[in-house]
Amino acid sequence: MLYEELMFDTSLLLRFSIFKYLNQSTKKVLAISQLSEDLDLNYQQSVIELNEIDQELAEIRPNYETIMMRAGKVNLENLNASIDEYRYHLLKQAVPFQFILYFLNEEEPTIEQFCEKYFVSRSTVSRKIDKLKKHLKRFNIRFTYTEAGMSGDERLIRLALFDLLWLGTRGIECPVNVEPHQLSRLVDSYKDYFPLSRTYFGTQELRLFAAIDLTRIKNKKFVKYDPRYNFLMKDNSYYDFTSLRELIDVPMTTRQLKGEASFIYFLAHFAPFYTIREDQSLKQTLLDFDARQNPVNDFVMEFRNFAKKALFPDRTEIMDDPLVIGNLLNITFGYFIFRQPFPNIIDLVMDPNEKQTRGEYILFQNIQNFIQMAKDNPSYSFISSVHPLITRAFKRLLLPYFNQFPYTHNLKIGIALEHNAIFVRELYRFLEDLRFIDAEPYDISLKDDYDLIISTSSLLKKEKPNIPLYQLDFPYTKSELISLYLDLRSIYDKKNRVYE
Structure with a gap:
């Protein structure tokens, strides 16, 4: 389930969907009737929700000018809040988000105090967090109410909290109450371990990770050292287990200190973070995973040999490529440690039910076949409970490198424009730049063999009602060609989906 579906109730989700539609429109003025038709709403419902959005935008921007116009239209030029800002504004009204921030930021959180603070009943809380509760159950995380919070593996709880807070704020605000100077010291002390710190948004993500760690430690919620880290971290001078004591003002035992330090280092290795080939942390990762015999490196090495031949x-x-190897190691390491599903930000933003293209399907099947055989190898027993998850993660990582075109069918496009080279040449040049298009002058004898007809006349709509027609009007603009590209891409994706 996607992030907004987890966090918003029906009313908030509808307003967010409408706002996103408005924000993505290329028009300056939009008819409410058009919005209603596109989003399958009745007209009165659209007007009510638009007025709600209008009031909320005024709360976000004090100098805001209304988007509502006369004659049933909306002025999109006055839409002066970003999708991130509006999402965050709605989240502050959403019970799941309110509850998470409450138990993170309060010293002694209870469900009774939460209900009193936000004027909701306990039954309302239970109902509105039900979707999120089911999502977290996949990771063996549960909400608690006597002491408001979460129970389960503390590492998984912190990963889940990061995903839920980052996707709600995208760096525009840190919603966790931490002392800024202490937060900066912690980030500065450990940033070199993290490829995240080399990029602007990565730095923002790192600060949120650190803020969550500080808050959970302050609330006496500690992580434990995992012996599965040993091959990477034990007796490795690269990983310092003592300096954390000077950075956090919460008393910790030696065991707690080791657990917290190890989790910081684990965070640098649980996801495919590497995007910069010359990153020193990538070089260190390749060195450390290769230094001692371990099933993670062995598995990745065997997969690479397979992929060179099959993929x-x-x-x-x-x-x-060091980038590919480093990311394969990180993905595998995360599943080697947890051996169960763990919170993954990608699953909250990518539709899991989206149909695959033939090329994706071929790639997925090849990776799946390798991992199905590998899981029977005693050396790789750690993948037996998570092999579908590793298969999907490897496919997502390698898809941009994989040549899908041998497994796809190009679109056949018929051009029915005035017979004049000056008219048609620019259009043909545009289509020739698209690798997935075969364009030719429309031939009436081919009957229904075209995927799309591009014409300057609606005449063919009557003659060929079963073939999609894209109508250009001279002189067509670059923005019309962008719209044409979007239509072509949509038709191409549908043509090449796999429906098994």
């Missing part, structure tokens, strides 16, 4: 026979160098 990239003409470009074997892809599987020797």
Whole structure:
């Protein structure tokens, strides 16, 4: 389930969907009747929700000018809040988000105090967090109420909290109450371990990770050291387990200190963070995973040998790319440690039910076949409970490198424009730049063989009602060609989906 579906009730989700539609429109003025038709709403419902959005935008921006116009229209030029800002504004009204921030920021949180603070009943809280509760159950995380909070593996709780807070704020505000100077000291002390720190948004993510760690430690919610870290961290001078004591003003035992320090280092290795080939932390990762015999490195090495033959026979160098290797190691390490599903930000923003193209399907099947065989190897027993998850993660990582075109069908486009080279040449040049298009002058004898007809006349709509028609009007603009591209891409994706 996508993030907004987890966090918003029906009313908030509808307003967010409408706002997102408005924000993505290329028009300056939009008819409410058009919005109603596109979003399958009745007209009166659209007007009510738009007025709600209008009032909320005034709360976000004090100098805001209304988007509502006369004659049933909306002025999109006055839409001066971003999607992130509006989402965050709605989240502050959403019970799941309110509850998370409450138990993170209060010293002695209870469900009774939460209900009193936000004027809701306990039954309302239970009902509105039900979708989120079911999502977290996949990771063996549960909400608690006597002491308001979460129970389960503390590492998984912190990963889940990060995903839920980051996707709600996207760095525009830190919703966790921490002392700024202490937060900056912690980030500065450990940033070199994290490839995140090399990019602007990565730095914001790192600060939120650190803020959550500080808050949970302050609330005496500690992580434990995991012996599965040993091959990477034990007796490795790169990982310092003592300096954390000077950075956090909460008394910790030696065991608690080791657990908290190890979790910081684990955070640098649980997801495919690497995007910069010359990153020093990537070089260190490759060195450390190769220094001692371990099933993570062995598994990745065996997969790379397989992929060179089965996936990239003409470009074997892809599987020797440090970026690819580092990310494969990180993905595998996360599942080696947890051996169960763990919170993954990608699953909250990518539709899991989206149909695959033929190329994606071929890639997925090849990876799946390898991992199905590998899981029977006693050396790789750690993947037996998570092999579908590793398969999907590897596919997502390698898809941009994989040549899908041998497994796809191009679109056949018929051009029915005035017979004049000056008219048609620019359109043909545009279509020739699209690798997935075969364009030719429309031939009436081909009957229904075209995926799309591009014409300057609606005449063919009557003659060929079963074939989609895209109508251009001279002189067409670049923005019309952008719209044409979006239509072409949509038709191409539908044509190449796999429905097994």
